[in-house]
Amino acid sequence: MLPGGSAMYISAIRIENFRNFGSGPKAFVLPLKPGFTALVGENDAGKTAIIDALRHVLGTRDQEYLRVETSDFHHPTGGQQADQISIRLTFSGLNVQDRAAFAEYLTYAQGGDGSDTSLIITWVAKRNTSNSARRVRPSELRAGANGEGPLLDSEARSLLTATYLRPLRDAERAMGAGRGSRLSQILQHTKEIRETGIAFDPDVDPPIDPKDLSILGIGDYANYLFGDSNGIREARDKLNCEFLNPLSFANDLLNARIAVSGSQDDTLRLRQLLEKLDLTLVDGDAAHARGLGSNNLLFMACELLLLAAELDGFPLLLVEEPEAHLHPQRQLRLMSFLQARADKVRADGQQIQIIVTTHSPNLASELRLENLALIEGGKAFPMGNEHTKLNRSDYRFLERFLDVTKANLFFARAVMIVEGDAETILLPVIAKLIGRDFRRYGVSLVNVGGVGLGRYARIFMRAKPDVTGAINISVACITDMDVMPNDAPWIVGKLKQGDAIPPITSRGRQWRVKADFPGNRLEERRLERRIKASEQRVETFVADQWTLEFDLAYYGLRSAVWLAAHFALADDKLVDGKTTKMDVALACIPEFSGLANQNLRSEVFATHVYSKFEKDGASKAIAAQYLAEHLENLFEKGKIDAPGLLKRLPPYIVEAIEHVTEPFLEQENGEAYRIGELD
Numbered sequence: 001m002l003p004g005g006s007a008m009y010i011s012a013i014r015i016e017n018f019r020n021f022g023s024g025p026k027a028f029v030l031p032l033k034p035g036f037t038a039l040v041g042e043n044d045a046g047k048t049a050i051i052d053a054l055r056h057v058l059g060t061r062d063q064e065y066l067r068v069e070t071s072d073f074h075h076p077t078g079g080q081q082a083d084q085i086s087i088r089l090t091f092s093g094l095n096v097q098d099r100a101a102f103a104e105y106l107t108y109a110q111g112g113d114g115s116d117t118s119l120i121i122t123w124v125a126k127r128n129t130s131n132s133a134r135r136v137r138p139s140e141l142r143a144g145a146n147g148e149g150p151l152l153d154s155e156a157r158s159l160l161t162a163t164y165l166r167p168l169r170d171a172e173r174a175m176g177a178g179r180g181s182r183l184s185q186i187l188q189h190t191k192e193i194r195e196t197g198i199a200f201d202p203d204v205d206p207p208i209d210p211k212d213l214s215i216l217g218i219g220d221y222a223n224y225l226f227g228d229s230n231g232i233r234e235a236r237d238k239l240n241c242e243f244l245n246p247l248s249f250a251n252d253l254l255n256a257r258i259a260v261s262g263s264q265d266d267t268l269r270l271r272q273l274l275e276k277l278d279l280t281l282v283d284g285d286a287a288h289a290r291g292l293g294s295n296n297l298l299f300m301a302c303e304l305l306l307l308a309a310e311l312d313g314f315p316l317l318l319v320e321e322p323e324a325h326l327h328p329q330r331q332l333r334l335m336s337f338l339q340a341r342a343d344k345v346r347a348d349g350q351q352i353q354i355i356v357t358t359h360s361p362n363l364a365s366e367l368r369l370e371n372l373a374l375i376e377g378g379k380a381f382p383m384g385n386e387h388t389k390l391n392r393s394d395y396r397f398l399e400r401f402l403d404v405t406k407a408n409l410f411f412a413r414a415v416m417i418v419e420g421d422a423e424t425i426l427l428p429v430i431a432k433l434i435g436r437d438f439r440r441y442g443v444s445l446v447n448v449g450g451v452g453l454g455r456y457a458r459i460f461m462r463a464k465p466d467v468t469g470a471i472n473i474s475v476a477c478i479t480d481m482d483v484m485p486n487d488a489p490w491i492v493g494k495l496k497q498g499d500a501i502p503p504i505t506s507r508g509r510q511w512r513v514k515a516d517f518p519g520n521r522l523e524e525r526r527l528e529r530r531i532k533a534s535e536q537r538v539e540t541f542v543a544d545q546w547t548l549e550f551d552l553a554y555y556g557l558r559s560a561v562w563l564a565a566h567f568a569l570a571d572d573k574l575v576d577g578k579t580t581k582m583d584v585a586l587a588c589i590p591e592f593s594g595l596a597n598q599n600l601r602s603e604v605f606a607t608h609v610y611s612k613f614e615k616d617g618a619s620k621a622i623a624a625q626y627l628a629e630h631l632e633n634l635f636e637k638g639k640i641d642a643p644g645l646l647k648r649l650p651p652y653i654v655e656a657i658e659h660v661t662e663p664f665l666e667q668e669n670g671e672a673y674r675i676g677e678l679d
Contacts, residue, residue, distance in 0.1 A: 061185065300322070415460070426624040433631060558605060564624070
């Protein structure tokens with residue numbers, strides 16, 4: 001392969017009837033780009049099945065045999081088990097030397113000049129339905145667009161062999177000395193071992209400096225020294241003279257030679273010598289005992305050494321759960337390193353293609369988003385720009401802000417995206433109290449901090465859902481309406497009593513009241529906010545009135561929100577023990593009772609409650625913590641139950657929780673408790 005040329009890579013994987021993957025429209029199809037790809041998703045999504053499919057087709061360098069079991073044949077629920085597994089790989093980016101190496105197996109594009117070629121190979125395994133001891137027939141690997149071309153010979157198959165690192169791998173054993181050790185297999189194929197040094201010549205006098213010898217030369221020199229040593233010579237002479245000569249005939253003399261055993265084949269001799277080596281981490285000049293994590297890094301570095309140095313064959317590295325045994329900082333360094341190695345061009349113009357599986361949000365947060373492929377429901381959803389509704393700006397934004405706390409969305413059964421700490425603290429508690437515990441439903445809650453809600457939502461929107469299907473993960477985005485009641489500006493301190501609402505100008509007020517949206521414009525605003533991130537399985541839920549805290553007070557939790565706000569204002573004193581929650585509650589009850597006695601309209605009363613945040617500066621996050629504790633205490637004391645709380649919640653919150661869990665049945669909706677019972 002020529003330096004600077006194109007790099008062959010697997011551009012598509014198609015799997016039919018293998019484990020949880022079906023056939024026809026339910027077949028698994030994964031388009032790939034050159035370089036690095038991380039497969040993410042929840043357990044049992046099929047990530048390991050993809051890696052095993054590649055192992056079946058390509059084989060692995062450790063020459064481990066992967067047996068096809070009858071359980072590998074897809075068995076749909078309520079249907080018949082499949083009789084045939086088909087795994088098809090498409091290799092693209094072939095250069096001149098690739099095309100020469102696989103000349104008889106290539107597929108040529110119709111109407112082209114012959115340069116637009118690909119290597120398409122199909123591996124087929126058939127279940128033996130006859131009464132035979134062999135349950136699975138021998139597999140076949142054929143070339144051709146339809147898998148009807150010639151069988152690949154052993155030489156062609158050897159050029160495609162993958163390097164595979166299993167999950168929970170025993171790196172210390174792999175790097176240890178012993179027959180058939182992985183270290184000896186790796187070192188045997190490195191250029192430095194094969195081409196460095198000269199052979200040993202026993203006739204050269206004086207002997208050459210041993211440091212200048214090749215590995216085989218050192219072995220030959222060691223054999224020479226063994227044979228010429230005084231101890232071995234004396235033992236040999238004694239054996240011959242005192243024991244073998246008396247047992248010999250005059251014309252059939254028995255004579256022994258003591259030498260190091262070994263094959264005469266150079267390749268085998270080299271392997272035997274390398275099998276005596278082990279690889280360990282050192283501290284200075286001394287070997288240093290390291291844990292599983294560090295030894296795993298050593299193992300991966302050694303495998304990459306071989307992949308980077310080879311000048312023939314297709315360099316593919318398959319790694320399951322690279323995070324195994326590594327602490328978070330090491331995980332981040334490893335991911336950065338693997339991505340950099342995948343980007344690096346070898347001397348032959350080839351690049352290493354790396355495919356990993358991971359369950360680690362820490363790793364997912366470090367990867368470039370376009371290098372991820374979400375595996376869900378037996379389908380693959382690559383995150384490249386041609387597959388999603390993300391635009392270039394979205395990718396740049398998410399590159400900066402998709403951290404480990406947000407990357408858990410790739411491993412969830414459902415996702416709730418919120419814009420603040422208050423929602424992050426409060427909504428899981430509310431959901432649990434009304435019987436929709438997020439942990440039970442596998443819901444990941446992602447706090448985007450008031451910016452980029454639509455950007456995160458678009459991760460789950462496909463560019464062509466009618467072709468590739470939609471991601472079957474329910475996503476609920478919760479956002480404020482950010483329009484206050486007409487009476488609110490004076491109550492929350494935006495305006496002084498008697499002041500008129502100033503006009504809306506480019507440099508004027510940033511806040512809005514309902515009067516700014518005459519006719520249907522308020523609903524149009526709500527619709528605009530909703531449709532920014534509502535498509536496929538993504539739905540945006542806009543506050544029914546104003547903000548979370550206001551709506552909670554408006555719909556039936558005004559006394560609870562009132563108490564939580566005052567606890568938040570007194571938080572420092574409460575933490576320092578300078579006051580108690582009872583003292584704070586007794587001090588704020590008269591003002592609340594005074595408001596209740598005025599028979600205020602609901603939105604005016606709720607605005608007075610919300611003014612504790614807007615005007616008096618109560619922390620919404622701290623208040624949310626106190627409100628969550630207060631609601632849990634009410635449940636423990638039997639003052640409210642799930643149906644009662646459900647009736648008091650803002651409708652948009654209930655709908656959002658339903659979207660990521662399941663709908664509430666009619667019998668779950670009991671009669672609402674009276675407001676006074678929460679006071």
